[in-house]
Amino acid sequence: MNRSYDEIKGRLAEHGQEHVLRFWAQLNESQRQALLDQLADLDFEALARMRTLLKSGHEPVASGAFRPAPVVRLEGAERQQAHEAGEALLRAGEAGCILVAGGQGTRLGFDGPKGCFPIGPISGATLFQIHARKILALEKQYGAPVPFYIMTSLENDGATRAFFERHNCFGLDPQRVLFFSQGLWPAMTDDGRMVLERPDRVFMSPDGHGGLIRALDERGMLDDMARRGLSVLFYFQVDNPLVDIADPAFLGLHRQRQAEMSVKVCAKSGPEEKVGVVVTRDGRDAVVEYSELTREQMYATGPDGELLFRYGSVAIHAFSRDFLARATRIPMPMHMARKKTPYCDESGDTVKPDAPNAIKFEKFIFDLLPEAERTVNLEFAREDEFSPVKNATGDDSPVTTRRDMMRKAARRLAACGASIPRSKDGDPLCKLEMDPLFDCRPESLRALLGPEMTIEKDTLLQDKPS
Ligand code: UTP
Numbered sequence: 002m003n004r005s006y007d008e009i010k011g012r013l014a015e016h017g018q019e020h021v022l023r024f025w026a027q028l029n030e031s032q033r034q035a036l037l038d039q040l041a042d043l044d045f046e047a048l049a050r051m052r053t054l055l056k057s058g059h060e061p062v063a064s065g066a067f068r069p070a071p072v073v074r075l076e077g078a079e080r081q082q083a084h085e086a087g088e089a090l091l092r093a094g095e096a097g098c099i100l101v102a103g104g105q106g107t108r109l110g111f112d113g114p115k116g117c118f119p120i121g122p123i124s125g126a127t128l129f130q131i132h133a134r135k136i137l138a139l140e141k142q143y144g145a146p147v148p149f150y151i152m153t154s155l156e157n158d159g160a161t162r163a164f165f166e167r168h169n170c171f172g173l174d175p176q177r178v179l180f181f182s183q184g185l186w187p188a189m190t191d192d193g194r195m196v197l198e199r200p201d202r203v204f205m206s207p208d209g210h211g212g213l214i215r216a217l218d219e220r221g222m223l224d225d226m227a228r229r230g231l232s233v234l235f236y237f238q239v240d241n242p243l244v245d246i247a248d249p250a251f252l253g254l255h256r257q258r259q260a261e262m263s264v265k266v267c268a269k270s271g272p273e274e275k276v277g278v279v280v281t282r283d284g285r286d287a288v289v290e291y292s293e294l295t296r297e298q299m300y301a302t303g304p305d306g307e308l309l310f311r312y313g314s315v316a317i318h319a320f321s322r323d324f325l326a327r328a329t330r331i332p333m334p335m336h337m338a339r340k341k342t343p344y345c346d347e348s349g350d351t352v353k354p355d356a357p358n359a360i361k362f363e364k365f366i367f368d369l370l371p372e373a374e375r376t377v378n379l380e381f382a383r384e385d386e387f388s389p390v391k392n393a394t395g396d397d398s399p400v401t402t403r404r405d406m407m408r409k410a411a412r413r414l415a416a417c418g419a420s421i422p423r424s425k426d427g428d429p430l431c432k433l434e435m436d437p438l439f440d441c442r443p444e445s446l447r448a449l450l451g452p453e454m455t456i457e458k459d460t461l462l463q464d465k466p467s
Contacts, residue, residue: 211364
């Protein structure tokens with residue numbers, strides 16, 4: 002133990018971090034071991050980068066002029082061909098899904114993994130259940146496995162696994178549901194020192210959704226994907242129950258263009274919406290964060306009168322497996338955010354500050370876009386595929402997400418010929434919900450609703466054998 006203590010102390014000294022051992026003399030044996038274990042796992046290379054970044058005072062944002070990136074709108078025969086190409090990938094068992102479900106979910110403030118949040122307007126189905134059932138529907142439709150990779154954080158990993166186990170993986174084969182935990186990074190005070198949360202513990206938090214690449218590599222998931230013969234991976238976030246998982250047209254287009262990374266984009270709701278926009282800079286596509294756009298750029302319009310930087314990325318991607326493997330060798334930029342960070346005072350008590358007191362570092366997945374040799378951006382209709390649960394109330398909250406789920410269900414049912422009484426503003430007058438496995442062909446709907454095909458009361462359409 003002494004040798005590793007001396008070794009670790011030496012490394013800490015090299016990086017100006019010896020202060021984290023300041024309570025050493027007061028710690029008992031198990032506390033000492035816990036602290037040493039935590040310190041032995043530290044990514045010292047990242048630590049050095051963090052300190053350099055803090056000194057420079059700003060993130061290494063790419064500079065240079067940019068213009069809107071080209072965006073594909075798939076229609077008619079072109080859509081059909083892309084769809085068929087995607088279906089062929091699914092049928093061949095070459096497609097898998099990656100769900101990022103780590104992070105902290107601070108804005109929603111839900112006690113537990115965000116994916117356990119009940120969002121079904123009638124059933125109370127959780128986000129995890131909805132995602133898993135969509136994947137099950139794909140497996141049934143295409144008669145091939147669609148492995149489901151779920152990134153957790155250290156904090157929610159156990160609870161996430163237990164939740165899936167309790168629900169028998171929602172019908173999926175447990176061999177094809179793979180959990181892996183993302184990395185953790187320390188926070189730093191302005192002077193580049195890590196924060197001690199307890200006398201025996203350094204404060205650590207998830208390293209951002211961009212931590213995916215490292216986690217896939219270190220937890221053996223890239224090897225697993227190779228073993229299973231996957232060539233394309235659909236990436237999505239846990240908070241959006243509308244997402245069209247492994248959308249065949251998107252996967253097909255990605256393959257037709259031999260893309261390494263693809264982005265699904267939608268028109269921004271307004272000039273000031275806080276989403277990153279897709280641009281082209283130095284011949285490469287990139288996502289520029291809303292905070293990087295000047296006011297002039299935000300409001301600029303093109304010849305068609307539409308916003309010039311119109312297309313936002315909402316973190317729905319396709320990756321070729323080869324690119325994910327190559328990305329493990331690409332150093333990703335670090336982003337800084339000032340956050341409230343619990344710290345330990347001189348008497349060893351933990352203090353929870355009321356105001357941000359330290360800098361947290363994160364990697365963002367979209368920073369990989371300029372690294373990809375070939376990319377494609379596909380437009381999608383927001384009302385059909387995007388309504389995230391981010392906040393407890395207001396915009397992007399459970400209320401707006403449930404509303405959007407019901408509107409979507411109403412549109413789908415109406416398209417199959419069902420008649421739904423609606424309010425003046427077009428919203429259904431009853432609650433509607435569709436299980437992702439529900440077969441809503443007109444003949445199945447008719448069998449369920451009767452010849453009138455009218456839905457007048459709250460209706461949950463669940464899986465029926467077709
Ligand atoms: P958000 O940026 O909304 O972060 O994550 P969050 O942690 O869920 O919530 P806030 O910001 O604290 O309120 C977008 C997606 O990325 C995942 C989240 O689970 C969500 O699906 N994520 C985020 C990770 O997997 N790891 C992270 O470190 C951060």
